[in-house]
Amino acid sequence: MVEEHHQFEEDSKANVELKTKEAARSGTPWTSIYLAGGCAFIQGAQFDMFSSSMWPYLKKLNPEAMETEFGHITALYSFGQCIISPAFGYWSNRIEQVRLPLLACFVFMMAGNFLYFLLEFFARSNVAYVMMVARFIVGCGSGNMALLSAYAAMSSSKQDRARAIAFVNGGVAIGTVVGPGFQLLFTCLGPEGVHVLPFLRLNIYNTPALFATLLNITGFLAISFMFQENYDVLNSVEKKDTKELPPPRLIAVLVCVSTRFVQVFVSATIGTLESAFSMLMFSFNKEEAVTAYSSSDLAAGLVSIGLYFVFIFFDLKKWVPKRISTVLVMCLYACLFLFTFPWSFLPSNVEISVNGSDRGCVAERFSWCTGLKAVSPFVYYPMIVLVFGVGDSIIGIALTTLYSEVIGPRRQGTLQGVLQMSGSIGSMLAPLISSSLYTGFGPQAPWSLAIAEISIEIALWLVFHKKMVPLRTENMSVKSTVIKES
Numbered sequence: 434m435v436e437e438h439h440q441f442e443e444d445s446k447a448n449v450e451l452k453t454k455e456a457a458r459s460g461t462p463w464t465s466i467y468l469a470g471g472c473a474f475i476q477g478a479q480f481d482m483f484s485s486s487m488w489p490y491l492k493k494l495n496p497e498a499m500e501t502e503f504g505h506i507t508a509l510y511s512f513g514q515c516i517i518s519p520a521f522g523y524w525s526n527r528i529e530q531v532r533l534p535l536l537a538c539f540v541f542m543m544a545g546n547f548l549y550f551l552l553e554f555f556a557r558s559n560v561a562y563v564m565m566v567a568r569f570i571v572g573c574g575s576g577n578m579a580l581l582s583a584y585a586a587m588s589s590s591k592q593d594r595a596r597a598i599a600f601v602n603g604g605v606a607i608g609t610v611v612g613p614g615f616q617l618l619f620t621c622l623g624p625e626g627v628h629v630l631p632f633l634r635l636n637i638y639n640t641p642a643l644f645a646t647l648l649n650i651t652g653f654l655a656i657s658f659m660f661q662e663n664y665d666v667l668n669s670v671e672k673k674d675t676k677e678l679p680p681p682r683l684i685a686v687l688v689c690v691s692t693r694f695v696q697v698f699v700s701a702t703i704g705t706l707e708s709a710f711s712m713l714m715f716s717f718n719k720e721e722a723v724t725a726y727s728s729s730d731l732a733a734g735l736v737s738i739g740l741y742f743v744f745i746f747f748d749l750k751k752w753v754p755k756r757i758s759t760v761l762v763m764c765l766y767a768c769l770f771l772f773t774f775p776w777s778f779l780p781s782n783v784e785i786s787v788n789g790s791d792r793g794c795v796a797e798r799f800s801w802c803t804g805l806k807a808v809s810p811f812v813y814y815p816m817i818v819l820v821f822g823v824g825d826s827i828i829g830i831a832l833t834t835l836y837s838e839v840i841g842p843r844r845q846g847t848l849q850g851v852l853q854m855s856g857s858i859g860s861m862l863a864p865l866i867s868s869s870l871y872t873g874f875g876p877q878a879p880w881s882l883a884i885a886e887i888s889i890e891i892a893l894w895l896v897f898h899k900k901m902v903p904l905r906t907e908n909m910s911v912k913s914t915v916i917k918e919s
Contacts, residue, residue, distance in 0.1 A: 461593040462663035468655055469581045470604035472535070475652045476575055477608020479546070479645035482615050487564070490638035493624060494552060494560040502561040504864065509565050511861035513572025515854050517541075518579045522850025529844065530662055531580045539653040541574030543646050550642040553634075574649075576853065578605070583849040586837030588663055595834045596745055602829045603741030610734035613727070616641055678904075681840045685900050686848065688893050689836040690855045692759065695890045696828060697856040699766055699883045700821065701863030706871055706879065707817075713876070714775075715810045716784045716792040725810075729817045736822030744830055755835040756901050760894045762828040767887045769820045770880045773813050779806035801875035841904030 487506065491498045521534040549567040552560055581601050589597035619640040626636025635643070708722045717725060775783075783805045784793035794802035833852075840848050870878035894901065 461589040461597060462661065464659075465588065465661050465663060466585060466597050466600050468660050469584055470600035471655065472577065472652050473581055473601045473604030474608040474611075475648045476578055477605035478612040478615060479542070479571075479608075479641075479648060480575065481609045481612030482641045482645060483549075484613070486616060486638050486641065490552070491561060491564060493638065495557045497557075498561055502565075506561070506565050506568050507864065508861050509569040510572035510575070511857045513569045514575050514857035515861065517573040517576030518853040518857065519847055519850035521576050522579050522583065522846035522848070525580055525583065525846030526844040531584045531846065532656060532660060532662055534846075535577055535580050535656050535660075536653060538574045538577035538580070539649050539656065542571050543574075543649045543653070545570030545572075545574060546642045546645040546649065550639050550646065553639065576850070579850040579853040580846065582833055582837075582853070583845040584662070586833075586840075586845050586849070591838075594837060595830055598833050598837070599741050599744040599830050602826070602833065603738065603745060606734065606737045606741055606826065610731065610738060615644060619644075678841065678843065681848070681904060682900055684897055685839045685902070686836075688897055688901060689832060689839060690852055691893065692763070692828075692832060692890055693852055694855040694859045695763075695886045696766070696825075696832075697859035698863045699770070699887065700825070701860045702867040702879055702883055703769075703817070703821075705864040705867050706876070709871065710876060711810070711813075712792065713783055713794050714808045714813070718790075718792055725814070729814050730821075733818045733820075733822035733825075736818060737826045740823060740826040741830075744826075755831040756894070756898060758827050758831040759835070760891060762824040762831075763887055763891050763894070765820055765824045767884060767891070769816045770883045770887070772816055773808050774880050774884075775806040775808060775875075775877060777806060779808070781807045783807045799872075799875065805875060835901065835903075838903035839901070 488503050491503060491506070517538070521538065525531050525534045545567045548563065548570065552563055552567070555563050578601075582598065585597040585601045586594060619637050622635055622637050622640060624637055626634035626639075628634050707726050708719075711717045711722045711725055712719070715725075783802065784807075785802060786793040786795045794805060796802040836852055837845060837849075866882070867879040870882065
């Protein structure tokens with residue numbers, strides 16, 4: 434009996450090990466998902482690493498540089514994303530892999546960052562144009578986010594998809610928080626820097642570009658030697674008859690794409706105007722505005738990271754339904770602009786700037802200063818942390834997961850590229866439109882535009898609620914494999 438019992442235990446262990454190996458072969462390739470999250474971290478870190486130093490660096494190299502030139506530099510980064518995201522997604526679909534396009538994106542980012550590193554060797558009159566080219570090339574490389582999202586969606590099983598996407602989005606979130614910290618590491622070098630070669634100095638401005646280049650080399654090597662493309666879940670569908678697999682429901686795709694555009698547009702509106710808005714509404718000077726901006730951004734980033742870890746380590750998909758979550762987060766965005774709108778019934782007016790002070794509203798420049806009502810910072814900053822810490826994290830996972838399910842069990846590179854392109858267009862247009870409206874009509878105009886956009890988007894989700902569902906097929910064998918768990 435004892436021998437039979439031991440034999441039974443050994444057989445049970447063997448069966449468990451066999452099932453584990455089979456699950457490993459047919460399930461979500463977590464090692465590659467972790468690497469995708471690491472690549473997303475590199476993407477997020479190097480974007481925010483430059484955000485605070487680009488304008489001072491441009492003014493240092495060319496004191497006559499204009500704000501419009503810097504605006505073009507910023508816009509060209511997003512323009513590069515707009516071009517490459519769908520193009521590389523289509524390329525990925527055609528060759529049925531993401532590795533080669535990912536490597537190409539890292540090459541783009543390495544080249545763009547290294548060109549940025551060499552800016553001081555160019556003539557003063559050409560610096561702005563070279564910086565435009567450098568940021569455009571880096572923007573092209575940042576199109577890898579669509580590829581990483583596509584891989585997470587295509588390689589993961591349905592029950593793991595939200596968690597896999599959370600790894601990618603969480604990598605970006607951690608990068609955006611850590612990125613400015615990397616910049617702080619180089620402040621000790623100062624603006625003049627230290628000589629490392631007779632003709633080369635490392636300073637606070639060019640060292641981040643060199644560090645970003647090293648990060649990209651690390652990502653390139655990781656994708657080359659450690660990344661294993663595994664599409665067991667997708668291939669299990671493709672082995673069956675998928676000729677009857679219908680195309681994605683167009684209205685669902687369009688609603689998801691427009692939602693991403695609105696999400697990024699209103700977020701970029703806040704990012705563009707936050708410092709000016711705080712100086713206007715709360716009578717902050719420049720230093721106080723920058724400190725408040727950085728503090729709220731850091732707080733939102735830490736909350737966002739915490740939420741991503743919760744999504745990764747706990748099964749929350751039952752408690753965070755994708756459609757309802759997206760609508761609720763859009764309502765939260767609307768509340769941000771409604772609660773911080775300078776309504777006429779508010780008790781106090783904004784302070785009028787005197788003697789050229791940074792504080793308050795400059796009546797000599799803006800005719801709309803008189804009678805403008807002031808918003809409380811105790812309403813504004815908690816809403817900023819709530820929306821960009823909690824709301825952004827939830828909608829990032831819910832919308833991307835639902836979008837991948839709407840597309841269905843097929844190659845997703847092109848359509849994931851379209852989703853990223855819509856966000857890139859939003860980040861490119863928002864600074865231009867919102868700053869023009871703010872200058873001409875005050876904060877009421879960009880706030881009203883944001884409220885209108887969000888309201889239209891919420892209406893679309895309510896009207897087409899029943900169509901915002903995962904793709905279903907008429908082929909029963911495909912249905913049983915792909916949407917069995919739904």
